[in-house]
Amino acid sequence: MFGAFAGFVSLALLLPSVSGTIGTQSLTWQNVRIGGGGGFVPNIVFNPSQKGLAFARTDIGGAYRLNSDDTWTPLTDFANDTTWDYWGIDALATDPVNPNNLYLAVGAYTNSWDPNNGTILKSTNMGNNFSSYPLPFKVGGNMPGRGMGERLAIDPNNNNILFFGARSGHGLYKSTNAGETWSKVTSFPSVGTYVPDPTDTTGYNSDIIGLSWVAFDSTSKTSSGSSRIFVGVANMGSNNVFVTNDGGSTWSAVAGQNNTFIPHKGVFSRAEKSLYVSYANGAGPYDGTLDVTSGTWKDITPAAAVSDLYYGFGGLAIDAQKPGTVMVAALNEWQVALMWPGSYLLLFWFIRVFDHAVKDANIFRSLDGGNTWTTIWEWADYPVINRELPPIYICVAEDPLGDTDVSEKLVGWMIEGLSIDPFDSNHWLYGTGETIMGGHDLLKWDTVQNVTLESLATGIEETSVEGLIAPPVGGPLLSVVGDIGGFLHTNLNTAPATAFQTPDYGTTTDIDFAGGNPLIIVRAGGVSGSTDPQIALSRDGGNTWYALYAAALGTYGGKVAISADSNTILWVPSSPSTNVMISQYSSSFTNITSLPAGSAIAADKVNATVLYAASGSKLYITTNSGSTWSTTSASLTGSAVKIAVNPNVAGELWVSTSTGIFHSTNYGKTATALPSVTNAWNMALGAPATSGGTPALYAAATIENKNALWHTDNNGADWYQINDAAHGFGSADSLILAADPHTYKRVYVGTNGRGIFYSTA
Ligand SMILES: *[C@@H]1O[C@H](CO)[C@@H](O)[C@H](O)[C@H]1NC(C)=O
Ligand SMILES: *[C@@H]1O[C@H](CO)[C@@H](O)[C@H](O)[C@H]1NC(C)=O
Ligand SMILES: *[C@@H]1O[C@H](CO)[C@@H](O)[C@H](O)[C@H]1NC(C)=O
Numbered sequence: 001m002f003g004a005f006a007g008f009v010s011l012a013l014l015l016p017s018v019s020g021t022i023g024t025q026s027l028t029w030q031n032v033r034i035g036g037g038g039g040f041v042p043n044i045v046f047n048p049s050q051k052g053l054a055f056a057r058t059d060i061g062g063a064y065r066l067n068s069d070d071t072w073t074p075l076t077d078f079a080n081d082t083t084w085d086y087w088g089i090d091a092l093a094t095d096p097v098n099p100n101n102l103y104l105a106v107g108a109y110t111n112s113w114d115p116n117n118g119t120i121l122k123s124t125n126m127g128n129n130f131s132s133y134p135l136p137f138k139v140g141g142n143m144p145g146r147g148m149g150e151r152l153a154i155d156p157n158n159n160n161i162l163f164f165g166a167r168s169g170h171g172l173y174k175s176t177n178a179g180e181t182w183s184k185v186t187s188f189p190s191v192g193t194y195v196p197d198p199t200d201t202t203g204y205n206s207d208i209i210g211l212s213w214v215a216f217d218s219t220s221k222t223s224s225g226s227s228r229i230f231v232g233v234a235n236m237g238s239n240n241v242f243v244t245n246d247g248g249s250t251w252s253a254v255a256g257q258n259n260t261f262i263p264h265k266g267v268f269s270r271a272e273k274s275l276y277v278s279y280a281n282g283a284g285p286y287d288g289t290l291d292v293t294s295g296t297w298k299d300i301t302p303a304a305a306v307s308d309l310y311y312g313f314g315g316l317a318i319d320a321q322k323p324g325t326v327m328v329a330a331l332n333e334w335q336v337a338l339m340w341p342g343s344y345l346l347l348f349w350f351i352r353v354f355d356h357a358v359k360d361a362n363i364f365r366s367l368d369g370g371n372t373w374t375t376i377w378e379w380a381d382y383p384v385i386n387r388e389l390p391p392i393y394i395c396v397a398e399d400p401l402g403d404t405d406v407s408e409k410l411v412g413w414m415i416e417g418l419s420i421d422p423f424d425s426n427h428w429l430y431g432t433g434e435t436i437m438g439g440h441d442l443l444k445w446d447t448v449q450n451v452t453l454e455s456l457a458t459g460i461e462e463t464s465v466e467g468l469i470a471p472p473v474g475g476p477l478l479s480v481v482g483d484i485g486g487f488l489h490t491n492l493n494t495a496p497a498t499a500f501q502t503p504d505y506g507t508t509t510d511i512d513f514a515g516g517n518p519l520i521i522v523r524a525g526g527v528s529g530s531t532d533p534q535i536a537l538s539r540d541g542g543n544t545w546y547a548l549y550a551a552a553l554g555t556y557g558g559k560v561a562i563s564a565d566s567n568t569i570l571w572v573p574s575s576p577s578t579n580v581m582i583s584q585y586s587s588s589f590t591n592i593t594s595l596p597a598g599s600a601i602a603a604d605k606v607n608a609t610v611l612y613a614a615s616g617s618k619l620y621i622t623t624n625s626g627s628t629w630s631t632t633s634a635s636l637t638g639s640a641v642k643i644a645v646n647p648n649v650a651g652e653l654w655v656s657t658s659t660g661i662f663h664s665t666n667y668g669k670t671a672t673a674l675p676s677v678t679n680a681w682n683m684a685l686g687a688p689a690t691s692g693g694t695p696a697l698y699a700a701a702t703i704e705n706k707n708a709l710w711h712t713d714n715n716g717a718d719w720y721q722i723n724d725a726a727h728g729f730g731s732a733d734s735l736i737l738a739a740d741p742h743t744y745k746r747v748y749v750g751t752n753g754r755g756i757f758y759s760t761a
């Protein structure tokens with residue numbers, strides 16, 4: 001153990017008060033493949049100068065680069081607890097002059113949920129690594145309006161010049177030193193007035209959307225850069241497209257504009273010297289195009305859409321090689337798409353329920369600059385979609401949701417990012433609320449009218465993980481996640497064929513197995529208003545499920561635990577209350593009034609009549625399957641977060657709190673604080689280093705002021721940080737952990753936005 005010894009010596013010199021080793025361990029990390037993306041992809045941006053170079057940005061899971069085999073490489077996995085909000089990417093810019101340069105405008109929320117100002121991340125090697133430059137305001141990668149844009153743009157005639165359109169009333173910012181420092185363009189006339197919901201007291205929907213896009217007229221070259229630049233602003237009913245003709249010194253509203261709706265995207269066509277603008281709002285959007293030379297606008301709203309404009313327009317693409325070829329995507333209801341998370345989920349539910357009736361996004365394509373359009377589908381006899389004219393052949397690549405409800409009919413929804421490869425007119429990509437779609441035979445749209453549409457999101461893992469288990473039989477892993485349900489991962493490197501079905505919850509919030517019969521598994525659904533009870537049981541390791549009618553309709557979400565003999569289920573739902581509830585032998589759940597609402601819960605994995613709860617600094621136990629509960633004499637400090645149990649030993653448990661981790665081997669009669677931990681969230685017990693030894697404990701915890709993922713083999717005498725510079729896993733307090741009972745140092749890490757990782761020693 002040279003490594004450990006060396007670590008001890010060097011750290012002991014620095015930190016003499018720590019008795020054991022505080023060190024690092026290097027593990028190999030890979031994504032558990034869910035496939036199909038799993039989350040919203042607001043935009044995909046091709047570099048205009050280098051063939052094949054493209055980037056996708058997500059709202060909670062960072063940025064990705066496209067590979068030549070259609071897969072994607074994540075670029076921002078370094079984001080750790082300090083830089084968790086780097087996974088919210090509000091804009092990206094790939095340099096038309098030097099394609100090695102990539103800029104990301106990062107930051108999660110502009111309201112109080114994220115205390116940090118935004119950051120410009122700059123890479124000079126296409127995203128392999130980045131330098132960070134602070135912005136003097138917040139950036140909202142997961143805020144309403146995140147699909148507009150891009151808000152960040154590089155001058156194609158001088159790539160030291162960038163403009164960024166800020167949110168929250170901060171206006172327009174400019175950099176003249178390639179993104180390193182930024183100053184406000186004080187002459188810019190509008191900071192934006194539109195807010196989705198002025199009454200939202202959280203600040204989420206009441207913050208100003210601000211400037212929505214920046215588009216350079218690349219034909220307006222001067223010795224110092226482009227002279228003509230257009231900027232779109234989220235204003236409704238007042239001027240919202242502005243132009244400068246002197247490189248940004250003076251600005252004016254573009255004459256003749258129709259400002260009834262919000263300009264969503266602005267795309268400049270160099271060949272046509274035209275700016276295309278897509279608009280959207282809840283009332284009825286339209287498209288427009290502006291001829292720069294004459295300065296006149298032309299309404300090019302697709303005629304097929306005019307009678308049915310409830311959805312708004314989002315994605316907008318031109319074919320750089322074919323002047324006049326333009327595509328636009330229906331966004332769905334603009335206001336619905338804006339109101340994350342409530343309405344997003346509502347929309348999701350709506351799509352699932354009515355999918356065969358009305359809800360599929362349409363995509364429009366014009367070859368003549370918007371005079372005439374064709375659509376990717378048409379109505380037959382409303383509400384039946386005619387798939388024959390033009391037929392789309394949908395091929396599903398690695399989308400576990402595809403065969404159940406997406407591929408059969410869905411072009412998608414929330415389509416904000418739509419792009420045609422500037423070097424290949426056949427290659428197109430668009431982002432949806434769940435995945436990236438696209439294909440390689442787009443030109444067939446115009447000839448044989450048979451376009452192959454594929455899910456092309458391999459490598460993108462964007463789920464927000466809510467629960468993981470690694471039971472001793474079956475598995476090896478089962479997951480539950482936000483929006484797209486949960487999965488039995490029989491092979492960590494292969495996308496499961498399907499999400500959990502019957503019931504299919506979409507958002508699923510927790511999962512547990514019965515210690516005495518680990519093929520019996522319970523999960524909790526997070527869907528309000530569902531006609532399925534939000535507790536489901538499996539008796540075959542998660543292959544098949546049935547809804548448990550013990551759960552009253554209308555109660556949903558939260559945490560769940562099942563006793564070792566599977567006869568008792570504890571549930572702390574998230575609504576209508578967070579009371580601890582109990583069901584025995586499938587009887588209806590009742591409130592346990594003697595336990596505090598919102599308690600952490602767990603079942604002993606060996607002793608069938610023992611279950612635990614923890615709240616504040618109290619640990620509770622029942623030894624009679626929940627008939628009565630008592631406070632244990634374990635003295636904890638801080639506020640309890642989570643209980644983890646030894647899967648093989650009755651009465652051994654760990655409680656994480658806001659001040660540490662407390663270990664008990666006697667059903668909570670006594671508990672000992674593990675050394676060095678000052679705050680802890682999730683924990684997992686896994687295979688010991690040697691057979692029969694102390695189980696490995698993994699914890700998302702604060703040790704030496706570092707919020708990270710830690711590992712100990714001796715109950716905290718020595719701790720090793722196991723996340724590393726390349727795998728930060730985002731915010732430590734949202735990590736979901738499970739550890740393999742058979743393989744030492746195999747830990748499963750669920751993140752909030754980058755799916756699940758697993759380690760190999
Ligand atoms: C990126 O990596 C290269 C090669 O390892 C290194 O030379 C460079 O300093 C790194 N840049 C940043 C910003 O970390
Ligand atoms: C954000 O930037 C503003 C303006 O420079 C500054 O006043 C504020 O302190 C910054 N906030 C943080 C958390 O750094
Ligand atoms: C703006 O466009 C909308 C939708 O097409 C239309 O109803 C309205 O009349 C237009 N306003 C003007 C001033 O042209």
Ligand SMILES: *[C@@H]1O[C@H](CO)[C@@H](O)[C@H](O)[C@H]1NC(C)=O
Binds near residue numbers: 391452
């Ligand atoms: C469309 O293309 C697919 C894939 O090449 C093919 O299987 C299908 O028969 C074609 N359909 C029509 C109507 O041509």
Ligand SMILES: *[C@@H]1O[C@H](CO)[C@@H](O)[C@H](O)[C@H]1NC(C)=O
Binds near residue numbers: 576577579589591
């Ligand atoms: C449990 O308590 C909550 C909050 O008081 C209440 O809304 C709910 O109806 C109760 N459930 C049962 C089954 O008594």
Ligand SMILES: *[C@@H]1O[C@H](CO)[C@@H](O)[C@H](O)[C@H]1NC(C)=O
Binds near residue numbers: 609623650667
């Ligand atoms: C389970 O717990 C009960 C109550 O503490 C105890 O009486 C019993 O011996 C335990 N059983 C096992 C197998 O540990």
Ligand SMILES: *[C@@H]1O[C@H](CO)[C@@H](O)[C@H](O)[C@H]1NC(C)=O
Binds near residue numbers: 706
């Ligand atoms: C996150 O990474 C940065 C850059 O490597 C580092 O300075 C910081 O200490 C890390 N934070 C944590 C909590 O590990």
